[in-house]
Amino acid sequence: xxxxxxxxxxxxxxxxxxxNMMLITLAHIFDLIEQPVxxxxxxxxxxxxxxxxxxxxxxxxVKGAMSPALRNYNRRVxxxxxxxxxxxxxxxxxxxxxxxxxxxxxxxxxAPLLPLMGMIWTMYRxxxxxxxxxxxxRAVTGSLVGLMLVLVVGTVWGFLEMYGLVPHIWNWWVFxxxxxxxAIGTCWPRGDRxxxxx
Amino acid sequence: MKNRLKVLRAERDWSQQDLAxxxxxxxxSVNAIETGKYDPSLPxxxxxxxxxxxxxxxxFLRE
Numbered sequence: 001x002x003x004x005x006x007x008x009x010x011x012x013x014x015x016x017x018x019x020n021m022m023l024i025t026l027a028h029i030f031d032l033i034e035q036p037v038x039x040x041x042x043x044x045x046x047x048x049x050x051x052x053x054x055x056x057x058x059x060x061x062v063k064g065a066m067s068p069a070l071r072n073y074n075r076r077v078x079x080x081x082x083x084x085x086x087x088x089x090x091x092x093x094x095x096x097x098x099x100x101x102x103x104x105x106x107x108x109x110x111a112p113l114l115p116l117m118g119m120i121w122t123m124y125r126x127x128x129x130x131x132x133x134x135x136x137x138r139a140v141t142g143s144l145v146g147l148m149l150v151l152v153v154g155t156v157w158g159f160l161e162m163y164g165l166v167p168h169i170w171n172w173w174v175f176x177x178x179x180x181x182x183a184i185g186t187c188w189p190r191g192d193r194x195x196x197x198x
Numbered sequence: 199m200k201n202r203l204k205v206l207r208a209e210r211d212w213s214q215q216d217l218a219x220x221x222x223x224x225x226x227s228v229n230a231i232e233t234g235k236y237d238p239s240l241p242x243x244x245x246x247x248x249x250x251x252x253x254x255x256x257x258f259l260r261e
Contacts (some may be wrong), residue, residue: 063226064215064218064224064225064226065212065223065224065225065226067224088228131222132223132224132227133223133227133238133239134223134224134226134227134230134231134236134238135224135226135227137236149214196250
């Protein structure tokens with residue numbers, strides 16, 4: 001498989017994930033589905049990130065953009081993501097069976113938080129462990145694009161919400177939106193002519 | 199910043215992968231530097247110069 005094909009495969013999985021997230025969010029915002037359905041659907045949608053990460057890893061190998069730090073990062077992301085999915089699906093299913101105010105709700109709330117914190121730690125470790133300055137530069141650029149996306153979406157939504165034009169949404173949207181920005185920023189073609197290897 | 203990496207590699211019959219392994223970076227990094235998409239840091243430029251046994255200014259040129 002050539003570099004372009006491999007990258008396209010990873011981007012397609014990512015686009016499918018993003019599209020699903022948007023559809024679920026819209027369906028929830030416009031009251032087409034009630035909690036915990038959107039929560040469970042979102043958690044199931046995260047399964048798509050597994051083939052996406054695997055395809056991205058394949059693309060990185062083909063492009064010669066792989067490093068030991070990146071291998072560690074990919075492995076840790078897959079582990080934390082799997083734990084996150086389990087916690088989210090489990091939480092979504094148990095939420096309505098537990099009495100309001102029960103201390104068990106704390107457990108349900110914290111369960112997905114731990115792998116999420118693990119993902120943040122994974123990113124931090126990647127920036128520390130990566131010795132290839134160009135790959136680190138790409139990752140930092142990606143993370144800045146993620147930050148820009150969060151700032152734009154957050155600010156726009158905040159003002160629309162203030163005037164009652166859009167409903168309130170839970171603040172944990174920042175993580176998936178940042179991750180989408182990170183993926184866009186990291187994969188954005190910089191005109192690397194990798195086929196011109198010679 | 200311009201560079202003579204492609205010519206220097208060709209003279210030694212090295213692929214980008216060969217140079218990447220000698221320098222200790224990914225092939226994509228070599229490609230990005232060679233095609234002028236990314237300017238290496240001073241330490242990396244010194245490493246590249248050492249690998250070719252040349253001075254930095256013999257490899258990297260001002261625009």
